[in-house]
Amino acid sequence: MQPFIEHARTLRRRIARNARRRAEFGRLADGQSPTALFVTCSDSRVVPSLITGARPGELFELRTAGNAVPAYDDARPSGESATVEYAVDVLEVPDIVVCGHSHCGAVGARVRGEDLTAVPAVAGWLNSQLPDGLDRFGHEATPACTRRCSAMCASSWTGCARTRPSGSGWPTGGCGCTAGSTR
Numbered sequence: 001m002q003p004f005i006e007h008a009r010t011l012r013r014r015i016a017r018n019a020r021r022r023a024e025f026g027r028l029a030d031g032q033s034p035t036a037l038f039v040t041c042s043d044s045r046v047v048p049s050l051i052t053g054a055r056p057g058e059l060f061e062l063r064t065a066g067n068a069v070p071a072y073d074d075a076r077p078s079g080e081s082a083t084v085e086y087a088v089d090v091l092e093v094p095d096i097v098v099c100g101h102s103h104c105g106a107v108g109a110r111v112r113g114e115d116l117t118a119v120p121a122v123a124g125w126l127n128s129q130l131p132d133g134l135d136r137f138g139h140e141a142t143p144a145c146t147r148r149c150s151a152m153c154a155s156s157w158t159g160c161a162r163t164r165p166s167g168s169g170w171p172t173g174g175c176g177c178t179a180g181s182t183r
Contacts (some may be wrong), residue, residue, distance in 0.1 A: 040063055
């Protein structure tokens, strides 16, 4: 842990020594205008900027176990729906990317029906986000996207799906992706 702490402590000094980085972070201090909302798993092996080559400020990220995003419910808002709403309605991101990965522990545990009683929060999250009746890729056998947010695939497929926000500002499409597909 100590190397992470030291790296964080020296960030300001490292930026100050590099004119290009100083200018880049100076622009970011004035605000953000990300190119995309990038929805992916919390898995430590999934590194959005490494996958995409994005620079700071280019991706607005949402990471959850199994890259699941609950259906929008304005009576019971979630952090995930707030993130999507902010990205689409405030930051006006032009694209939403849903990036799954192979060997996802969250989706794999749900699909295999593993006993998760030792981790009740994980079990509750997966049971509420990844319903019964999933196909072998972790998708609903018959995808039924609701008006908001649930257009994000709650699955583990290899590749990224790209969708554009609809005219109403909320994402459309994105469900029913097959393993290895890119849209």
